[in-house]
Amino acid sequence: MAHSLLVMKFGGTNMQGAAAIRHSASLAARSTRGGVRVVVVVSAMAGVTNGLLRLAEAAQGGDIASANDEIAAMRTRHFTAAQDLGAAPDSAAVREIRELHETLRQAVYGVYLLRELTPRSRDLIVAFGERLSAPLMALALSGQGIQAHHLTGGQAGIMTDAHFGNARPLPGSYERTRDRLGGLLDAGITPVVAGFMGENEEGAITTLGRGGTDFSATIIGKALHADEVWAWKDVDGVMSADPRVVPDARNIERLSYGEVMELAYFGAKVLHPLAVTPLQESGIPLRVKSAADPDFPGTLVGAEPDGDAAHPVKAVTAIRGVSLINVTGAGVLGVPEVVASLFAAIARENITLLMVSQSSSMSNVSLAVQSADARRTLAALRGGMTGELKVEEQPGVAVLAIVGAGMRGQKGVAARLFSALASEDVNILMISQGSSELNISVAIDAAEVDTATRAVHAAFGLGERAGAPA
Ligand SMILES: Nc1ncnc2c1ncn2[C@@H]1O[C@H](COP(=O)(O)OP(=O)(O)O)[C@@H](O)[C@H]1O
Ligand SMILES: N[C@@H](CC(=O)OP(=O)(O)O)C(=O)O
Known part of the structure; x- marks a missing residue:
């Protein structure tokens, strides 16, 4: 079926360095070149979220030296990726990465001085991972001749409650997202949204829970009435078991929203437990796809009850x-x-x-x-x-x-x-x-x-x- 609007989510593995980001951008470009409007939603580079959590704890515990060492290592990683993606040292992207890192350093220093890490300050710090990978994806898309513009979750209209660390979108959020992203799409620009994060009504940064970029993508999918949401992964799709534990685990071709929620709730790390909730009402399908094998159909998650008596367990x-x-x-x-x-x-x-x-x-x-x-x-x-x-x-x-x-x-x-x-x-x-x-x-x-x-x-x-x- 021909699509007119897709939301594509790229996880940490698909953002882990310049080569992976370039490949991810090429997957979005395949669709934009075919005339499909695409919104790209990105996670932090693999390992960055855990690193940010670690360094925030270190600063709270008084160990500012290790916190700063970890920030420095991350900074090098972001600069190297920007450079490899063709950004000049004085370019807007490099300036922005430098400024974001400076603000991160100051926030972490604040935690160190106060020896206090509140859920609110933890969210501010941990969301830097996604804020730093969005400009990298925009660079990679520009490198493929696509006009892109990156935004934070809040700038993309994602408003949440004030439940830091586990925030939920507010109902009014969907209309804001439609306004903010619709304008860019109408102008032929590909929005690149920093996943995992939103903003509460006071403008403070909130996060949606671990693995929350899947959730950001489906919130945006609902807001824009997308044809489908595609979550690109480092696995074939949702599998019959974690492939790291069961070597002969197989891709599951179809799952209902309810089945996916149960799987995620019971520990399958492949999707955020609430990721499908925004899609259920409108019946927008979610596809989990392999970045390494983009023509493989992956898993299609939809409304069908799909009870197969001969194979009751999936x-x-x-x-x-x-x-x-x-x-x-x-x-x-x-x-x-x-x-x-x-x-x-x-x-x-x-x-x-x-x-x-x-x-x-x-x-x-x-x-x-x-x-x-x-x-x-x-x-x-x-x-x-x-x-x-x-x-x-x-x-x-x-x-x-x-x-x-x-x-x-x-x-x-x-x-x-x-x-x-x-x-x-x-x-x-x-x-x-x-x-x-x-x-x-x-x-x-x-x-x-x-x-x-x-x-x-x-x-x-x-x-x-x-x-x-x-
Ligand atoms: N049932 C499952 N199907 C697929 N992957 C699973 C499953 N259970 C656990 N996983 C793990 O989830 C990982 C993919 O999820 P995640 O790393 O969050 O993706 P991403 O960061 O790319 O969005 C896989 O590497 C796999 O080891
Ligand atoms: N970076 C966040 C959000 C996320 O969705 O990441 P990933 O797509 O890599 O699972 C986390 O690690 O929780």
């Missing part, structure tokens, strides 16, 4: 670094208010619950949370509870999930999962299946997660055939 995925929080004691016994107070305490702290299970006698409640949230969870529960209860953390856990719309109403899927785990002698600590029946998840010992993933992948035959049309 993928297996895992969340690592999980802790179980076990609440026990006679106080839980038959007292619904106690359980309510547990959830209220968790909600106040804004902690994500990965799994919940309650024994039928009601004398035990187990919660699975990211280990990074475990201390907060323990404190919230101990502070917010009534009655004589014991709250304990069990670290070193992983949550493994199988996902597929074809599981709905199918019998025997759970049995196959459990026997695959038993065959590898993997002990199951907790089990859950949501009423949507799009997934079944189990908590297991973290040390066994890779073996378990490979066994489950094999048991459902995912390496032979992953989500191909029936």
Whole structure:
């Protein structure tokens, strides 16, 4: 089908140096040359976001020397890329990169002086990664004869709430984005938007959560009523398992929005968990494509329910670094208010619950949370509870999930999962299946997660055939 408007997202791997950026620009150029209007959305160069987080922590801890060393190494990386992309030393792009680095250095010095890193200042610092790669992509596009103009997320109209580190777009944001980017497109200019970031109503920079550039691209796709959003990756598409863990993982040709959300939620790093949400209502498809093999169809994510009874499971995925929080004691016994107070305490702290299970006698409640949230969870529960209860953390856990719309109403899927785990002698600590029946998840010992993933992948035959049309 001929497209008239596409949003293309390039992740960290596709932006990691001049050669990768030039290749990414050529992928956008293939479409613009064919008469398609393209909005390009970019992530930070691979490793930069983690580097910025690290140096912000170092400055807060008083180690300004290592923070400055890390900034200097990044600066060299950005300048080298600009130079390799043909920017002259006195060009506007080089001047801008220099100014951005100077502002970054000052912000980090502020953190060092105050010894305080608030969620707001962390977002300001971490968003420099994307702000610095946008001018590089604009340079590469110019090198291909395309007139490009780069913008921050806020300049592109992305307005968010003030939930620093995990911000959500405000409803009014879509119209602003349409106004800001529509004008450029009408003038024949390719907008290059710094992903991962927006601005709150006060104009402070916010970020959309790790992997958030996917989300930026779909927000823009919705705003502009794009024909499709294309997320270019270093993998063939969304695969039946993480290819780093399962060597025979296969590309999945089609997934529904719901399936992708489950996969991302249960740890598949390939897309941001909320990335498809802006597209669901309008039914705009999301394509995950391989930058190394641009003619390969990749994965098409759309509205189709796509339940394939013969192949109920499409993928297996895992969340690592999980802790179980076990609440026990006679106080839980038959007292619904106690359980309510547990959830209220968790909600106040804004902690994500990965799994919940309650024994039928009601004398035990187990919660699975990211280990990074475990201390907060323990404190919230101990502070917010009534009655004589014991709250304990069990670290070193992983949550493994199988996902597929074809599981709905199918019998025997759970049995196959459990026997695959038993065959590898993997002990199951907790089990859950949501009423949507799009997934079944189990908590297991973290040390066994890779073996378990490979066994489950094999048991459902995912390496032979992953989500191909029936
Ligand atoms: N089910 C999966 N399908 C594809 N990739 C996966 C999956 N699970 C984990 N991954 C990992 O996600 C990576 C791609 O995501 P990411 O690095 O965030 O992309 P980018 O930065 O290019 O947007 C792959 O290198 C792969 O190892
Ligand atoms: N750079 C941000 C946002 C992002 O989406 O990156 P990537 O596309 O490389 O996953 C992060 O690392 O979280």
